[in-house]
Amino acid sequence: MSRGRRGSRVRALEGGREEEAPPEAAAVPSVLLPSAQQPEKAAEQILLRGIFEIGRDSCDVVLSKRALRWRPIRPERPAGDPKFDLPHEEEFIELKDIFSVKLKRRCSSIHQSGTLLGITLFICLKKEQNKLKDSTFDLINLSEDHCDLWFRQFKKILAGFSNRPKSLKILLNPQSHKREATYIYYEKVEPLLKIAGIKTDITITEYEGHALSLLKECELQGFDGIVCVGGDGFASEVAHALLLRAQKNAGVETDCLLTPVRAQLPLGVIPAGSTNVLAHSLHGVPHVVTATLHIIMGHIQPVDVCTFSTTGKLLRFGFSAMFGFGGRTLALAEKYRWMSPNQRRDFAIIKALAKLKPENCEISFLPLKSSQNLQERRTLESRKCDYGDQWQMIQGQFLNVSIMAIPCLCSVAPRGLAPNTRLSNGSMALIIVRNTSRPEFIKHLKRYASVKNQFNFPFVETYTVEAVKVQQKNNMSEHNPEEENGPHGIAPENSFPWNVDGDLMEVASEVHVRLHPKLICLYGGVMEEMNDSKATCSCL
Numbered sequence: 128m129s130r131g132r133r134g135s136r137v138r139a140l141e142g143g144r145e146e147e148a149p150p151e152a153a154a155v156p157s158v159l160l161p162s163a164q165q166p167e168k169a170a171e172q173i174l175l176r177g178i179f180e181i182g183r184d185s186c187d188v189v190l191s192k193r194a195l196r197w198r199p200i201r202p203e204r205p206a207g208d209p210k211f212d213l214p215h216e217e218e219f220i221e222l223k224d225i226f227s228v229k230l231k232r233r234c235s236s237i238h239q240s241g242t243l244l245g246i247t248l249f250i251c252l253k254k255e256q257n258k259l260k261d262s263t264f265d266l267i268n269l270s271e272d273h274c275d276l277w278f279r280q281f282k283k284i285l286a287g288f289s290n291r292p293k294s295l296k297i298l299l300n301p302q303s304h305k306r307e308a309t310y311i312y313y314e315k316v317e318p319l320l321k322i323a324g325i326k327t328d329i330t331i332t333e334y335e336g337h338a339l340s341l342l343k344e345c346e347l348q349g350f351d352g353i354v355c356v357g358g359d360g361f362a363s364e365v366a367h368a369l370l371l372r373a374q375k376n377a378g379v380e381t382d383c384l385l386t387p388v389r390a391q392l393p394l395g396v397i398p399a400g401s402t403n404v405l406a407h408s409l410h411g412v413p414h415v416v417t418a419t420l421h422i423i424m425g426h427i428q429p430v431d432v433c434t435f436s437t438t439g440k441l442l443r444f445g446f447s448a449m450f451g452f453g454g455r456t457l458a459l460a461e462k463y464r465w466m467s468p469n470q471r472r473d474f475a476i477i478k479a480l481a482k483l484k485p486e487n488c489e490i491s492f493l494p495l496k497s498s499q500n501l502q503e504r505r506t507l508e509s510r511k512c513d514y515g516d517q518w519q520m521i522q523g524q525f526l527n528v529s530i531m532a533i534p535c536l537c538s539v540a541p542r543g544l545a546p547n548t549r550l551s552n553g554s555m556a557l558i559i560v561r562n563t564s565r566p567e568f569i570k571h572l573k574r575y576a577s578v579k580n581q582f583n584f585p586f587v588e589t590y591t592v593e594a595v596k597v598q599q600k601n602n603m604s605e606h607n608p609e610e611e612n613g614p615h616g617i618a619p620e621n622s623f624p625w626n627v628d629g630d631l632m633e634v635a636s637e638v639h640v641r642l643h644p645k646l647i648c649l650y651g652g653v654m655e656e657m658n659d660s661k662a663t664c665s666c667l
């Protein structure tokens with residue numbers, strides 16, 4: 128986006144002229160234009176034209192349906208004098224990048240509301256590495272009438288962006304990471320939501336599971352979206368709650384859930400946790416202002432979701448899961464919650480590596496058949512058609528099993544734990560690490576931090592799948608749940624730890640993971656690939 132220079136000096140432009148759309152703009156009836164040109168022509172149709180000071184220059188400013196354009200006005204020049212023949216490039220802002228407009232006033236003892244200086248536009252700028260940044264742009268003119276006309280026109284344009292939220296339900300976990308979520312919200316998020324004129328209703332959660340119980344019952348009618356401020360565990364809890372609520376509202380039974388209905392409201396994720404995999408995967412960067420601006424601008428991304436069930440019962444909705452080393456590490460980390468988040472993560476990884484042992488499992492999976500529509504498959508499945516021949520099965524000793532519907536970008540794996548999958552490509556990555564020596568396994572883990580292919584080892588297999596079943600075959604007497612019991616020190620007997628979106632899930636029997644394409648909409652934009660990001664993990 129091109130932008131004008133922003134000046135520090137304010138010079139009065141008394142009573143600037145303004146024009147409504149000039150007659151020539153409407154001279155050719157749009158029906159006579161070639162059809163491809165019609166939308167183009169309509170977007171460039173002039174709505175207002177007038178003079179404002181922008182930076183240090185008096186400018187001829189033109190507002191069309193698509194953009195605000197301006198060009199400095201120069202004094203009459205003597206013909207042929209090369210010194211005066213410097214061209215003045217037109218600059219512009221696309222209207223879709225504006226998220227608010229205010230009248231700019233200076234405090235004054237004479238006028239109660241202050242002396243009018245002009246109009247301030249609040250705009251969203253694209254920065255490097257997928258980051259977004261808010262900025263302001265001043266159009267200076269001291270005429271009340273002139274500014275009022277333009278201000279009302281900008282307001283009308285902004286009201287036309289119907290995809291942008293006007294009212295949001297905010298859920299904030301004050302315990303996330305280093306208890307910074309409250310500070311992050313009130314210092315960085317709320318001021319931007321206020322500028323954008325978005326109404327908010329905030330609940331600061333008081334206990335684990337509070338967001339889940341609140342979203343079961345609370346009135347959501349007046350909200351355009353939900354926003355969670357916290358880490359992955361919290362975001363996953365809120366997404367799960369929204370999806371449960373959608374099933375309940377639609378009267379869908381959650382047991383034997385083959386075709387869940389979509390979440391009714393989009394979800395915004397403000398990263399404030401110790402891991403921010405979801406926000407990182409969504410925005411390409413775990414950046415609070417970027418996440419907030421995607422919400423304000425109403426950028427929506429449909430995202431694939433998995434269901435985790437056992438013996439036909441739904442355990443939860445989620446985006447990614449790890450079993451084996453990933454599950455054990457989380458279970459250990461939860462035991463050491465008193466440590467700082469980074470310390471307990473590193474400590475848990477080292478302890479899990481020291482006690483590294485394979486899981487004896489049977490893994491069945493349904494490879495993705497791109498030729499067959501997933502919906503058609505589900506319909507057949509619901510009619511109890513036999514898929515026996517299409518399921519593939521592997522049995523053996525596995526150090527880790529990852530099942531991921533999203534790429535899972537994070538500080539230790541900047542390209543993602545599952546770089547080959549996308550947010551909404553209708554498939555999951557199944558990554559199986561067979562038993563190997565500890566040094567070889569560490570080599571594989573270290574590869575996540577580099578740009579090299581972390582799967583290029585003889586003991587690592589990857590599959591693109593739409594469903595997976597994991598059945599633990601370990602002799603229960605070999606498993607000691609006390610080693611890595613749950614957050615409260617109580618693990619269900621003979622259960623095994625799963626890491627589902629950074630939350631511990633203890634399950635004793637077979638876990639069935641199914642992919643549901645585009646089941647939830649998250650606030651986020653389409654991101655550019657980044658291959659030069661630096662990993663931050665000190666323990667390997």
Ligand SMILES: Nc1ncnc2c1ncn2[C@@H]1O[C@H](COP(=O)(O)OP(=O)(O)OP(=O)(O)O)[C@@H](O)[C@H]1O
Nearest residue numbers: 303304332333334336357358359360361400401402
């Ligand atoms: N007031 C609260 N007190 C204790 N736990 C809470 C509270 N509110 C929410 N929780 C729970 O805290 C868990 C973890 O929260 P969250 O994911 O925000 O933080 P984190 O553990 O620091 O980050 P990450 O999951 O990214 O590692 C969630 O499962 C959530 O249910």
